[in-house]
Amino acid sequence: MLKKKVIFTALAALVMTSSLTMVENTVFAATTLSTTENTFAKEALSTQKISSAFNTQAVPKTITSNEIGINGGYNYELWKDHGNTSMTLKDGGAFSxxxxxxxxxxxxxxxxxxxxxTYKQLGNISVNYDCNYQPSGNSYMCVYGWTRGPLVEYYIVDSWGSWRPPGGTSKGTITVDGGIYDIYExxxxxxxxxxxxxxxxxxxxSVRRSKRTSGTISVSKHFAAWESKxxxxxxxxxxxxxxxxxxxSGKADVNSMSINIGNK
Incomplete structure (x- = not known):
């Protein structure tokens, strides 16, 4: 009887030890799997954050009525007196x-x-652009702006629709950016x-004699030509x-546009 009891006790201890080892291995495996999953989750989250940091592309925004604001680092405006209009704001200076x-x-x-x-104090001003311009009727595509003291509204026109602005007698010309522009006041x-x-x-x-829809407009050179006259x-x-x-009526896709000031 004593021998049998010893044998049974030994067997029980062996079974208990094996069971405990299996439980420990199971816990270790589960812990390892959980740690691995957390590591992958952290890596995925980190990758997502990095991707978001580099994804600076603006979501296009479409407006249909009078509005001013800032988009893509540029001031924008849609203005109309009446009628049907639509403007889609895109990255940088681009819009349609x-x-x-x-x-x-x-x-x-x-x-x-x-x-x-003044424009001289700001430094050299130029505009680079590429535009698919499709007017039907009276329209123009230009660099536009204002100065104060004196109050001046200015246009540098590279293309137009059915009528070449502004009419009247030219005060002279400027040859720049591969073309001849007539100057008017x-x-x-x-x-x-x-x-x-x-x-x-x-x-x-300043109105270009031959139309174009892409290139560089050397704004400061037009300003200097105007002042000389x-x-x-x-x-x-x-x-x-x-x-x-x-x-x-008409439409235009400004595929790209940038305004460069100073030495930029």
Whole structure:
């Protein structure tokens, strides 16, 4: 009997030891699996964060009524008096627009300044752009802006629709960026401006003789040419790439546009 009891006790101890080892191995395996899963989860989360950090592309935004704001590092504006308009804001200076049944409508992206510096103080200003421009009727594609002191509205027109603006007699020409531009000066009396609804101000124009829809516009060179012809400019308020329509329809895709200031 004693021998049997010893044998049974030994067997029981062996079974208990084996069971305990199996439990320990199971716990270790489960712990290891849990740790591995957490590691993979952390790595996935880290990868997601890195991907998000590098994904700076702006989500396109479409507007259909009058609005101003900032998008892609540029000031933007859609303005119309009436009719159907749509403007989709994209990365950087890019945007697309379309219009119909309007009196007057404009779509633009650009840079606004604080009215304290002249263009010479700001440094060289140029615009690089590429645009699929399809007007039907009276419209133009241009660099546009204002100065204060004196109050001046300015246009550098690279393409247009059925009418070449602004009419009148040219004050001279400037040859720049691979083309010839005619220079014009007009006066607006009791008209809306950045200073109110009933103001009188000058408009300065450079209008390219041959249309184009991509390239570089050396804005500062046009400014210098205007001043050489007795057309003074004030402190800079705005420089923008502009699509404008008058009693017309059309569309434009500004595939890329950048405004470069100073040595940039």
């Amino acid at each position: 627009c379309q219009w119909s049944n309007i009196g007057n409508a404009l779509f633009r992206k650009g840079k606004k300044f604080n009215d304290t510096q 007009t006066t607006r009396i009791n008209q809306p401006s950045i200073e109110g609804n009933n103001t009188t101000f000058k408009q300065y124009w 007795g057309m003074p400019l004030g402190k800079m308020h705005e420089t923008a790439f502009n699509i404008e329509g008058y009693q017309s």
